[in-house]
Amino acid sequence: MPLPSLFYTAQQVKNGEVTSAQTNSLPMFALMERAGQAVFTVTLAQFPTSQHWLICCGGGNNGGDGYIVANLAKTMGQRVTVWYTSNPDDLSGDALRAYYQWVDKGGEVYPFDDAIPDDVDVIIDGLLGTGLTGDVREPTCELIKTINHSDKPVVAIDVPSGLNANTGAILGQAIRADHTVSFIGMKQGLVTGKAREYAGQLHFAGLGVSETFNEQNRPSVCAIEQRNVQDALPKRAACAHKGSHGKSLLVGGDLGMGGAMLLAAQACARTGSGLTAVALHGSNVMPLLTTIPEVMSMDWQSETARSRIEWCDVIGIGPGLGRDQAGKQWFDAVVHQPLPKVMDADALFFLAQTPVYDDKRIMTPHPAEAARLLGASVEYVEADRFKAIRSLHERFGGVIVLKGAGTLIYDGENMYVCMAGNPGMATGGMGDVLTGVITSLVAQGLELSSAAQVGVWIHSSAADSNAALHGERGLLASDLLPHLRQLVN
Template identity: 40%
Template sequence: MTDLSHINPKLHLFTADQVRRLESIAIDEFEISALTLMERAGAAAFSVLNRHWPDLKRLVVVCGPGNNGGDGYVVARLAVESGIEVTLVGYSEPKSDEAREVRDQAEKAGLELQPATTEALCRGEVIVDGLLGSGLTRPPEGPVREVISLINKCGTPVLSLDIPSGLESDTGATPGRVVKADVTVTFIGFKPGLFTGRGREFCGELHLSALEVPQQAYDRVTPTARCLSDDQIAASLPHRPQDVHKGQVGRLLVVGGDIGMSGAVTMAGEAAYRVGAGLVTLATRREHAAQIGIHRPELMTRGVEDRTALGVLIDEVDAVVAGPGLGNGEWAAEMLEQLLECDLPLVIDADGLNQLVKLGGHNSAHLQRQNWILTPHPGEAGRLLDCVSGEVQNDRFASMEAILRRFGGVCVLKGSGTLVGQQEQLPLLCQRGNSGMASGGMGDVLSGVIGGLLVQGMTPLNAASAGVWLHALAADSSAEEEGEIGMVALDLMAGIRRHRNRLVGLESDLGKTE
């Protein structure tokens, strides 16, 4: 799925070091001066400012000592030249010659630097945050920390330059105080921290300006990750011939639903059907079999109480999802142990992941396999790695890589900015989805979607990526129709089906006439 023959700055993600490399190539080999890049950044930010606040009359610009502050000085000068009343707040002397030059130009335009007081910061209708840039690696301290607090306390809309001050650009971690932006204009390339960790909470609406850096520069720098896209997923999805029958589009087994948790396995099974699986069988506790059949009769439900009965079902399918409502008791352990003895592709989710830990997942090399997909949320990832969820969230990319080294296969690290990875492949990031997905059953649906795609012949990496994308698109569609709060897992089913068909060009023709 990873193609690095042509780097697209609108889709690929770059660390702070990689952006600095791109800047160096632009300066040294394409003779675009650092001052020109700074002027372009300020002009791009001012353009976005005008689009969002076209009637702006009073502006506050906060400039730090780095080139991020230099971009701010350019914005301030352009604003005052256009007739906007500007309060220029400078924190510390500019470090680079270019930043000093644009600071001097701002002063020649009639601007005077003001101290960072509450009165000065809250004077405008919008605050431009040029305090700290993408090189932050520690919590903001001292006066900078206090300036961030004052900006947030003003309650004024904020436009951040490159990245909200205090947010780590590579990880999305927030080691200290962070500016809460309404709009962020980032430069040269998107940074991972804008999309994952806590980035989406602090960035607001994102804009990218490549500053006219030539494509040849991007093609020489390997990015750190790639965002998923419709085109990428559509190219990987299997198309369905008109003469196909159910046996040709995959047979999935979903194992789970311990006592009192039949809903999880049912939702996973229905989700597999919604993406096109041909036959879905549920292996669950005997008490649930008849009940599930009433709710969703298309699902073939088998009461399974021991590993021998499960083994019979394994022989009849193409892949297995294990974990939705599986529980943490002896039955769950027995089911997973039986599954680990088979060679089928597996999707391990929820309680299935907890059972891996009980089976010695921290240090057992025998649990490594390449044809499974592990789908942990941060808490489950922490248990797999023997750490707390906060450590996972502090560097989600590193945590996913650690899971892949330990367990092999494909990892889907769920959360804001879900990551999909496989060793020796460029990590993939899902920039879609919303806070409404923070409700019970969402992970069960995702596991069913991935399993349903897996049995249709997709590779584990492609099935995981497409599943994450369809799941997120469906959640966004539901949010657009009825809002994020109150969304439940079953609300996604119609959207999953609709987007699956849309991406392969099979939308319904009913009602269309020539």
């Protein structure tokens, strides 16, 4: 099945799968059998020439799923080795039934070894499920290390063992999976933070009850989809003029940091802002004029620059703003303005010093900036990105964009995640481009939450388009510019 666009907490799925199964008159063991079938199908499709599968089973229902997979694989002629970390005699319910099915058909189980056999082609991870909350304990922790140190591909059942299904954080140790097959409702922790590194390629199996589950449960997170972007971008009237598409003011580009504003200004113009003005350090005016003459550039010390605050429809402030007196003066001049604002970089530095609640603002912090705004550590932010972004909104209001792997957007009511993007984006200037894109979209009339969602998706998709052509390594922020224009059209 294609990946869903709706995500849920682990507790929602745990409770909801029972109700959904009852609604469809299905016993819970039937769901376990379907889950095992889904994992078997994905594994065989991804590794069609594999001959020896190592299936690692824990003491819960994930272990039961593993025994189902073992049975199917053996029936299809695979050589199967099953390791356990919890004595099978301690199993209960459906997991115990799955174990007996395996044993009754001649299957054997073994305590795990400290070395994975050389001829193993693929490992199935059925050690720990979505209910894990504390750090992984021994002996499972040692087995996870052994699996990770091997060069064998891994398929995780529902969630990589050791990964928090709600937050995406690592609980001491976690399986680095190549593929993860999630069931019934995709878990929100699989799509952001460390999970983007540990979950590998995601697969989804609804097990025949996902439609019922979706009807009965409200998602905790929604993915931004291309159709959402297309619906949000306003169609341009045949008789439109440049004033019809908004007036953007960008502020930043202090001495030595003019490149940040060059990137933001080009991104703003290329995504459709009708008129774009830039206030920046006087030494950077000529480089900006030379690079993009369509943008009105002015020394930020001039009266003309200050007058643009009343002229514009939206202000984007922060890229290359600097932390000296000039940057602080501009921040003070903008922070209490009643018009929409987009704040990033050094504007967030000043905001952390003098917190202001504002529902007419979009903030785009990366984890370190978010930590400063919350008076916390980066580790705190990354341990639960959903909690962190809610805390940011509670303290500062508006729409929050928490950047990183699986960028999150929260507007106080709804949570969104961007599934696009790639590691090549971890280079200087990417955030400046995003500021320009979002500012442009607000100028064109998108309400703040929509502008944040559309801007993040366009920005990440532009990076993916360029990486598809040239690879991730060496991707520059300026490489996104031509793709931005394609995507908004």
